[in-house]
Amino acid sequence: MKKLCYLLLIMLLVGAYPALHAQTGTMPLDPDTAYSDTIPTEIVLRAEDTPNDAGSAITVTWECNDNLPSGLITIVRINGEEESIVAEDLMLTKEQVRDTDVADDKEYSYYGIITSPDNKYYRTKDSNPAKSEAQWFNTDRTDSFVAVLFITLVFVWFIQQAKKGKSFYIRKINGLDAIEEAVGRSTEMGKPIMYILGIGYVTDIPTIAGLTILSRVAKKAAEYDTSVLVPCYDPVVMTTAQEVVKESFTEAGRPDAYQKEDTMYITQDQFGYAAGVDGMMMREKPGAVFLQGLFFAESLILAETGHSIGAIQIAGTTETAQLPFFVAACDYTLIGEEMMAASVYMDKNPLMLGSIVAEDMVKVLIIVILFIGLLLGILGPGLGIDIFNNWFEWLIRII
Amino acid sequence: MIKGKGIPLTITFLTGVIIIVTFFIPHSPFGEFEQTALRWYSIIAGFTMLLGVDSLLRSHIKKFRKKDNNWEYSIVVFIAFAVIVTTGIIATVRTGNAFNTDTSFMYIYNHMIIPLQSTMFSLLAFFIASAAYRAFRARNTDATLLLITAIIVMLGRVPISDRFIPAVPALTEWIMSVPQMAAKRGIIIGIALGAIGVSLRIILGIERSYLS
Amino acid sequence: MSISTNIWVWIAALLTLAIYSFLYKDNVFYKIAEKILVGVSIGYLLSVYWHNTIIAKVWNPLVQDKNFLVIIPLILGLLMFSRLFKGRAYISRIPIAFVVGTATGMSVPSSFENLFKQVQGTMPTVFSFGNIVILVGVITTLVYFFFSLEHKGFIGKVSKVGITFIMIGFGAAFGATIMARISLFIGRIQFLLRDWLGVIQ
Numbered sequence: 001m002k003k004l005c006y007l008l009l010i011m012l013l014v015g016a017y018p019a020l021h022a023q024t025g026t027m028p029l030d031p032d033t034a035y036s037d038t039i040p041t042e043i044v045l046r047a048e049d050t051p052n053d054a055g056s057a058i059t060v061t062w063e064c065n066d067n068l069p070s071g072l073i074t075i076v077r078i079n080g081e082e083e084s085i086v087a088e089d090l091m092l093t094k095e096q097v098r099d100t101d102v103a104d105d106k107e108y109s110y111y112g113i114i115t116s117p118d119n120k121y122y123r124t125k126d127s128n129p130a131k132s133e134a135q136w137f138n139t140d141r142t143d144s145f146v147a148v149l150f151i152t153l154v155f156v157w158f159i160q161q162a163k164k165g166k167s168f169y170i171r172k173i174n175g176l177d178a179i180e181e182a183v184g185r186s187t188e189m190g191k192p193i194m195y196i197l198g199i200g201y202v203t204d205i206p207t208i209a210g211l212t213i214l215s216r217v218a219k220k221a222a223e224y225d226t227s228v229l230v231p232c233y234d235p236v237v238m239t240t241a242q243e244v245v246k247e248s249f250t251e252a253g254r255p256d257a258y259q260k261e262d263t264m265y266i267t268q269d270q271f272g273y274a275a276g277v278d279g280m281m282m283r284e285k286p287g288a289v290f291l292q293g294l295f296f297a298e299s300l301i302l303a304e305t306g307h308s309i310g311a312i313q314i315a316g317t318t319e320t321a322q323l324p325f326f327v328a329a330c331d332y333t334l335i336g337e338e339m340m341a342a343s344v345y346m347d348k349n350p351l352m353l354g355s356i357v358a359e360d361m362v363k364v365l366i367i368v369i370l371f372i373g374l375l376l377g378i379l380g381p382g383l384g385i386d387i388f389n390n391w392f393e394w395l396i397r398i399i
Numbered sequence: 400m401i402k403g404k405g406i407p408l409t410i411t412f413l414t415g416v417i418i419i420v421t422f423f424i425p426h427s428p429f430g431e432f433e434q435t436a437l438r439w440y441s442i443i444a445g446f447t448m449l450l451g452v453d454s455l456l457r458s459h460i461k462k463f464r465k466k467d468n469n470w471e472y473s474i475v476v477f478i479a480f481a482v483i484v485t486t487g488i489i490a491t492v493r494t495g496n497a498f499n500t501d502t503s504f505m506y507i508y509n510h511m512i513i514p515l516q517s518t519m520f521s522l523l524a525f526f527i528a529s530a531a532y533r534a535f536r537a538r539n540t541d542a543t544l545l546l547i548t549a550i551i552v553m554l555g556r557v558p559i560s561d562r563f564i565p566a567v568p569a570l571t572e573w574i575m576s577v578p579q580m581a582a583k584r585g586i587i588i589g590i591a592l593g594a595i596g597v598s599l600r601i602i603l604g605i606e607r608s609y610l611s
Numbered sequence: 612m613s614i615s616t617n618i619w620v621w622i623a624a625l626l627t628l629a630i631y632s633f634l635y636k637d638n639v640f641y642k643i644a645e646k647i648l649v650g651v652s653i654g655y656l657l658s659v660y661w662h663n664t665i666i667a668k669v670w671n672p673l674v675q676d677k678n679f680l681v682i683i684p685l686i687l688g689l690l691m692f693s694r695l696f697k698g699r700a701y702i703s704r705i706p707i708a709f710v711v712g713t714a715t716g717m718s719v720p721s722s723f724e725n726l727f728k729q730v731q732g733t734m735p736t737v738f739s740f741g742n743i744v745i746l747v748g749v750i751t752t753l754v755y756f757f758f759s760l761e762h763k764g765f766i767g768k769v770s771k772v773g774i775t776f777i778m779i780g781f782g783a784a785f786g787a788t789i790m791a792r793i794s795l796f797i798g799r800i801q802f803l804l805r806d807w808l809g810v811i812q
Binding site for chain 2: 646653662733746751756776777786792
C-alpha cells in the first residue's frame with residue numbers, strides 16, 4: 001500500500017507539471033503578406049455530376065490560383081434565365097463545392113464571383129453545363145464489394161466442408177479454459193458471478209459477441225446452480241441479455257433457477273453505470289467477474305474494483321485503448337478477435353469452426369498481399385526501379 | 400411456429416442481406432436504407448428505455464419491500480428519479496423545453512450529474528496507479544514489457560524529460576509511431592475480420608444464441 | 612478568496628468528496644452519491660429520449676409530416692413491451708432480430724473498409740526501417756490471431772513476436788493515457804480548492 005502511494009505521488013507530480021504549465025496562445029499573423037493584383041480570370045469552374053450518390057447533386061471544382069490564395073469565391077448556379085447562389089464566400093483554397101439543390105436530368109451551369117483580399121470582385125467564365133443523376137452502383141466501394149463476395153464464398157465453402165464432416169482445429173485461447181474454473185470457484189464460495197457487457201448497444205458487434213459468450217457462461221452457471229448478475233447499460237441489451245440467460249438456463253435443464261431480476265438495468269450514463277456496477281460489486285461480492293463487450297474509460301474503474309474484491313476476472317474487448325488496462329488489471333484478457341472467436345471456441349460446433357478457418361484464410365491472403373507490398377516497396381520506392389514503382393502504386397490503388 | 404426461432408432468424412437474415420446489398424447502391428430508395436434502419440433502431444431503443452426504467456425501479460421496489468441489505472438506499476433512487484422527472488416536467492410546461500439553461504432541471508444536471516460524472520472519471524488517476532503497481536509486481540515477460548514501455552512513454556510525454564534524458568521523447572515518438580502503430584493495425588485487422596465472422600455467422604443463422 | 616456561499620457549489624463539492632470516499636471503502640456517503648447519480652441520470656435520460664426520440668422521431672413525423680412509415684418502428688418498439696406479459700416475451704425477439712440484422716449487415720462492408728484502410732496504411736510507401744518494422748509487426752500480430760493453427764514451432768515463434776508487439780503497443784497506450792487521467796484528478800482538486808474552499812485562485 002505504501003509503495004502504491006509513492007507511485008501515485010510520483011505520477012501526480014509528473015502529471016501536474018504539464019497541467020500547471022499549460023499555456024494557450026495564438027499564432028501571429030504575418031504582417032508582410034503581400035497579394036498580387038493579377039486578375040484571376042484564369043480560374044475555370046468545372047461542373048459534373050457528383051459520382052456515387054443518390055442524385056440531386058452536382059460537384060463544382062476549380063483550381064486555386066497561386067496568386068490569390070486567401071481570396072473568397074461565391075458560386076452561382078445558372079438555370080436557364082434564373083440565377084441563384086449555391087455557396088457564399090468560400091475560401092478559394094477549398095477548390096470544391098457540392099450543389100445539392102438540383103433536379104436530376106436537368107442541365108445547369110455555374111460561375112463564380114471572386115473577392116480578392118483588397119475587396120475587388122471578379123467574375124469567372126461560365127462552367128460547362130452538367131446534369132445530375134443517381135447511380136446504381138457505388139464504384140468507390142468496388143473493392144469492398146469484391147471482398148464481401150469473396151469472404152461469403154470462402155465462408156460458405158468452409159461451412160459446406162464442415163457439413164460434409166471435415167473437422168477443424170482451434171488453438172487454445174487463454175482465459176476461456178478458465179471460465180469453468182471461475183464459475184466453479186464462485187459456486188464453492190457460494191457467490192454469484194457477474195457478467196458486465198460494457199456500454200455498447202445491440203448495434204455494436206462487440207456487444208453482440210459479448211452476448212454470445214454470455215449464453216455459454218450462463219449455461220455453465222446454470223449447470224453449477226450459480227446465479228448470474230448482468231447489470232446493463234442499454235435497455236435493448238438488457239432485454240436481449242434476459243432472453244439469452246433465460247434460454248441458457250432452460251438448455252441446462254434449470255429453467256426454475258432463472259431469475260429475471262438478475263439481469264437488470266442500471267443507467268445509460270457512462271459513469272453512472274460505472275458507479276452502480278462498482279457499488280453492486282462491493283455489496284454482492286461476485287466470485288468471478290466477466291467484462292465482455294464494448295468498454296471505454298470506465299473499463300479500469302470496473303476492473304480495479306473487481307480485483308479489489310478478489311474476483312477472478314476474465315475480460316475481453318475490441319477497444320484497443322482499453323485493452324492495456326484489462327491486461328494490467330484482469331486475470332485473463334481476450335484481445336480483439338479472440339473475443340469474437342470465443343463463442344466458437346466454447347461451442348466447438350463444426351459449422352462455426354469452419355467460419356473461423358475462413359477468417360484465417362483471409363488473414364493468409366492479407367499477409368501475402370503485405371509481403372508483395374514489402375517486396376515491391378523495396379524494389380520500387382526503395383531502389384527506385386520504375387516498373388516496380390508502378391506496380392506498387394497500382395497495388396496501393398486497388399486496395 | 401411463431402414461438403420458435405424461424406421468424407426472427409428470417410428477419411435477421413433478410414435485414415442483414417438488404418443492408419449489405421444497399422451499402423453498394425446509392426440510388427434511391429436503397430441508398431438511404433441504412434440510415435432509415437438506424438433511425439428505426441433509435442425509435443425501438445426509445446420505447447425500450449421504459450423497460451429499462453421499469454427494470455431499475457422494480458428491482459428497488461422489491462429490495463425496499465423485502466427490506467434486503469441496503470434497502471434504505473433504494474429510497475434515494477426513488478427520490479432522485481422523482482425530483483429530476485418532476486423538474487423536467489415543470490421546466491417543459493413553463494419554458495417549453497426542459498433543456499433551457501436556467502431551468503432547475505438543468506441546474507440539477509450541471510451541479511449534480513456533471514460533478515459526479517467527472518469525479519467518477521477522475522478515480523482513474525488512482526486506479527491507473529494501482530494497475531501499474533500490480534503490473535510492476537507481476538514477474539512475467541508480458542507485464543514487464545508493458546510496464547517498461549508505459550514508463551518510457553509516460554516520461555516522454557512530459558515536457559521536462561528532454562532536459563534530463565534527451566533520447567526519451569524521440570524514443571517515445573518512435574514507439575508510438577512504429578511498434579504501437581504496428582500492433583494497433585494488426586489488432587484492428589483482426590477485429591475487422593472477427594466482426595465479419597460474427598456478422599456472417601449471425602446472418603447465415605449459424606450463431607443464434609442472441610435470440611435464444 | 613473565501614469559501615463559496617453558493618448552495619449548488621456545496622452540493623457538487625460534497626458529492627465529489629462522497630465519490631472519493633469509495634477509495635477508502637464502500638460507505639454510506641458513496642452509496643448515497645451512487646444512488647443519486649443512478650436515479651438522476653436515468654430520469655435525465657428519460658427526458659432526453661422523450662424529446663429526441665418520441666417527439667422528434669415519432670410524434671412529429673407522424674402527426675405533422677404525415678409520414679406513416681414511422682408506424683413500422685413504432686410497432687416494433689411496442690412489441691418490446693411483450694416482455695411485460697408472462698408467456699408473451701418471445702414476441703420481443705422480432706424487434707431484436709431486426710436490430711441485430713441491421714447491426715451485422717452494417718458491420719460486414721464497413722469492417723472491410725476499415726480493413727483496407729489498415730492494409731493500405733501498412734504498405735511501405737516510403738522505404739525506411741520504421742516502415743519495415745511496422746510491416747513485420749502487423750504480420751506477426753496477425754499470425755498471433757491465427758486460430759486454426761497450433762502455435763508451435765515456427766508459427767509459435769512468429770506469434771510470440773506478435774504478442775511482444777501487442778504488449779509494447781499496450782504499454783505505449785497505457786503510458787500515453789496516464790497524464791490525461793492525472794489531469795482529470797487535478798481538475799477535481801482545483802474545483803474543490805478554488806470554487807468551493809476558495810483557497811487558491
